[in-house]
Amino acid sequence: MLNGAEEAMCAVAAVFAEKARDQAHIHPVICEPIGCDADFGVKAGASVLRPLLGVTSGGCWPGDSALGLTNHQSTAILFDADTGSAVALVSAVYLTALRSAAAAAIATQALARPDSTSLGIIGCGSQAMFQLDATLLVRPIERVCAWDPCTSRLQDFGRQVVALGLAFEVKDCPRNVAGAAGVLVTLTPSGQALIEHGWMLPVRVSTRWEQTDVASTSSPPRRWPQRRCSWTRRNGLCGSANPNTLSPRVRSSTCR
Numbered sequence: 001m002l003n004g005a006e007e008a009m010c011a012v013a014a015v016f017a018e019k020a021r022d023q024a025h026i027h028p029v030i031c032e033p034i035g036c037d038a039d040f041g042v043k044a045g046a047s048v049l050r051p052l053l054g055v056t057s058g059g060c061w062p063g064d065s066a067l068g069l070t071n072h073q074s075t076a077i078l079f080d081a082d083t084g085s086a087v088a089l090v091s092a093v094y095l096t097a098l099r100s101a102a103a104a105a106i107a108t109q110a111l112a113r114p115d116s117t118s119l120g121i122i123g124c125g126s127q128a129m130f131q132l133d134a135t136l137l138v139r140p141i142e143r144v145c146a147w148d149p150c151t152s153r154l155q156d157f158g159r160q161v162v163a164l165g166l167a168f169e170v171k172d173c174p175r176n177v178a179g180a181a182g183v184l185v186t187l188t189p190s191g192q193a194l195i196e197h198g199w200m201l202p203v204r205v206s207t208r209w210e211q212t213d214v215a216s217t218s219s220p221p222r223r224w225p226q227r228r229c230s231w232t233r234r235n236g237l238c239g240s241a242n243p244n245t246l247s248p249r250v251r252s253s254t255c256r
Contacts (some may be wrong), residue, residue, distance in 0.1 A: 006135040008102035015047075016106065022046045037062050051081035056092050060189060070126055072096065097130045104185060105134035112183050117142040120181025122174050122195075123188040124148040124157035131185050134160065145169040145180045175199050 018024035024047050031041035040059040065071055075088070076092040079085065108116075119141045121128050128146070135141055137226025144161045146168070148154040154170060161168040171177045178184055180198040185196055 005098065005101060005105070005130070005137055007106055008098040009134060009137065012099060012102040013106055018047065018049060031059070034059075048080060052078040052087070053081050053084075056080075056096070058092065058096075067092050097127055100127065101130040101134035104131060105138050108135055108183050109138040112139060115140075115180030118180060118182045119144050120171075120177040120184040121146045121157075122148075122184070122186045123154045124150075125187060127187045128157050129160055131187065132164075135183060135185075136164075139183060141166065141183075143167040143169065145171050145177050147171045147174055147177045 015024055019026065025045060027044040027046070029043050030043060031039060034040045038059060038061045041163075042057045044053070044055045046054070054076060056074055058072065060069055060071055061069075061073060065072065066107050070093055070195060074092040074096050074124045076088075076090045076095065077086055078088040078090075080087050087175060116139045119132065119135055119139075121131065121144065125148075132141070135180070144166055146154060146157060146161075147170070148157070151232055158168045158170065169180070171180065175196075178195050181200075184195070184200065186192065202242065
């Protein structure tokens, strides 16, 4: 069971390494609109080492926020690869948020400048704090700048950021977020480009996650502000700019 950002990063990095060694496989994704502005998709994969097969199904239901639910809903099923028997059925909303943030943080670790202290976030729904938590593990973030079309979401996110002892700045448009951020994360369901290449300075890293929730959660995830960059130091990755270093160095035994 994943308890937070650090364990999620270890798990995701291990799968990336397995994929590079052809020990894990990702199958084609299916995603289709189903009416009422909802999208439904199926993602599947396989682990040779476990051995397990997995399927995650779900999508975006924009009307769920009015019902007190997150707009992103998903369920994961695990199967024994030797017998085909189902071995687990799990609500994957929380796991999806952890996994998405972990993958973005691993990309940040591999590509962003080691001295990056500013994080830009476009879209401040429930995924935003997951992204911030994970980014704090790989870069010494001191300042967060953000934009969201919904003022209440932006203000709620800002309060959570300030509670971590970080500076928070509201920007009036995505361009100003991009221009002020050493690391940039977009968290929107937009089908159109939000960022233009010329808005960002060289050697900055941008990670994109298709945020499908437009309402912040009432129970924020755990915080690890006192452990910034601890994950990269412990796994021997601090300052690395080569994504290939993830494969040989990250081991599941380091995750405790």
